[in-house]
Amino acid sequence: MRRASTLASSVLSRTLSSTLHDCSGLSTTSAATINHRFLHAALFSTTTSTGSSSTRRIFNPFSTYLGVAGALVSAAAAASLSQEVLAKEPPPAELVPKEVVLYQYEACPFCNKVKAYLDYYDIPYKVVEVNPISKKEIKWSDYKKVPILLVDGEQLVDSSAIIDKLGNKIHGKEIVDSASDKDDDEEKKWRRWVDNHLVHVLSPNIYRNTSEALESFDYITSNGNFSFTERITVKYAGAAAMYFVSKNLKKKYNITDERAALYEAVETWVDALNGREFLGGSKPNLADLAVFGVLRPIRYLRSGRDMVEQTRIGDWYTRMENAVGESSRMKA
Secondary structure, three states, rough: OOOHHHHHHHHHHHHHHHHHHHOOOOOOOHHHHHHHHHHHHHHEEEOOOOOOEEEEEEOOHHHHHHHHHHHHHHHHHHHHHHHHHHHHOOOHHHHHOOOOOEEEEOOOOOHHHHHHHHOOOOOOEEEEEOOOOOHHHHHHOOOOOEEEEEOOOEEEEOOHHHHHHHHHHHHOOHOOOOOOHHHHHHHHHHHHHHHHOEEEEEHHHHHHOHHHHHHHHHHHHHHHOHHHHHHHHHHHHHHHHHHHHHHHHHHHOOOOOOOHHHHHHHHHHHHHHHOEOOEOOOOOOOOHHHHHHHHHHHHOOHHHHHHHHHHHHHHHHHHHHHHHHOEEEEOO
8 A cells, every 4th residue: 555655646746746847937836835735635644543642644545636636726726826917918019119219317217117118018128328417328309308218210208108109109099998997097096196296205215315325326327338437426426416406305395204205105005006916906007017117226225125124015016026027128
């Protein structure tokens, strides 16, 4: 009997391992855990000797069928959920622009909102890092702010307008207008909230003090094509300038405690989710991408680490990281 149970366990283990391995998105650890638990439930029953506290495990051929079925169903369900969260939404190949170039500042929340959209829809793009002091990279344009997106030679400006116009290009009116009026209104409401409120609490947090301002500009200059002299100039001059700008922004938007304002804003967003995976339901909508985009440049700065530690935003942010996936940015 021991030999039969060992043989059955070996055969089923190989079968389940193969099945779980083929379930896209299921981690090796998860597969191993499901495999282990269901094999033991399927192959063995535990009995207690009469009048004794000792137990022994016996081979149970009948429950094998139930255990194997359970393992396969659980594996398939886990893979299905993983695929639903991790799947990007690339547009039809014929609608993907041939050349997309983003003129940006690495830490700019509006630029990162555009990048989140491009990454989620898997649209390849090149990046030109703009020197925030000289702005020499955008002297050719009458528009002196970032982001600027060139799409097959056409200049698009203003992050929300860029996303709307690009969406019409790659999806078409039929898809854009397919959402219900209620869903569409909610999405628009929260996209406006991002532009009119959330972004305004970021700068006072990023440049809250000199050390955090320098941390931010160290991140900016390490991601741009700056010479050594430009890197030093931008880092220290930029950090000093933005430190004072952030103080003015606090006054302008009546912010007394910048961290409290940030925490309140992201908690407001979590409340808006109302238990949903994303505001868009089972997958992100444009509001999800906007919030994620503007928070992404601060996530691993001091302000972003504090934000995740002190609020409930962490779970949603992790889901968004998985959904948006790898950047579609083209290497220079």
